[in-house]
Amino acid sequence: MSTKKDDKKTAEAEEVPRKSKKTLILIIVAVVVVLAAGGGAAWFFLVKNKPHAEEKKKSSEPTTPALFIPLDRFTVNLVQEQGDQVMQLGITLKTYDPELEEKIKKEMPEIRSRLLELLSSKRASELQTLQGKKRLTAEILYLTNKIMGFKKTPPPDLSTPATPVSQTPVAPASGSSVGGLSAALQQTEVKPVDTAPPKPVSVKDFLPEPDEDGGNREGVVDVLFTDFIIQ
DSSP: OHHHHHHHHHHHHHHHHHHHHHHHHHHHHHHHHHHHHHHHHHHIIIIITHHHHHHHHHHHSOSSOOEEEEOOOEEEEOBOSSSOOEEEEEEEEEESOTTHHHHHHHTHHHHHHHHHHHHHTOBHHHHSSHHHHHHHHHHHHHHHHHHTTOOOOOOOOOOOOOOOOOBOOOOOOSSOHHHHHHHHHHHOOBOOOOOOOOOOOOGGGGSOOOOTTSSOOSSEEEEEEEEEEEO
């Protein structure tokens, strides 16, 4: 009897490790399956979709590098405000068309003539602000493309009409004409023109303007100033 009991205990003792080993093997297999599934998903999203992402990135980038075409420096007399003032301006045109440089050379006499007319119509006070410089950039860009036959969006009219000084009417004073004129001048109320405080300048203001022509890269796409001196 004791022999049978001992054999039964021995069999039960050996069966416990076997069950533990089977459970451990099942756990290991389950972990491997989960890792394999995760690796397959990662491969699908990272490797298989990579060509599509690269194609999308390439389609958004320009097919040709930018080309910069410098013009001869402009020296013009500005509209007088406080005596004679001269502006020296260096202009470089940016384009993606490699054939445009030769076309600009052919049209250079008319381009320089029109730009000289534009620059000489400016006042120093107009060009001292960032808004004034951006306005000038848009005008040069539009004028240059117009001469070469490219259709571009005209720049918005940023000029503001001068606000007239309002005066309160005064009844003619009695007495002599000189005394009446003196009294009228003394009673005239002159209201100062309201001037808005200057807008704070941010580094984002110096970034290129968004393309209003829907990504049209024909002609000149930007105007860069290499010199901007007013004396």
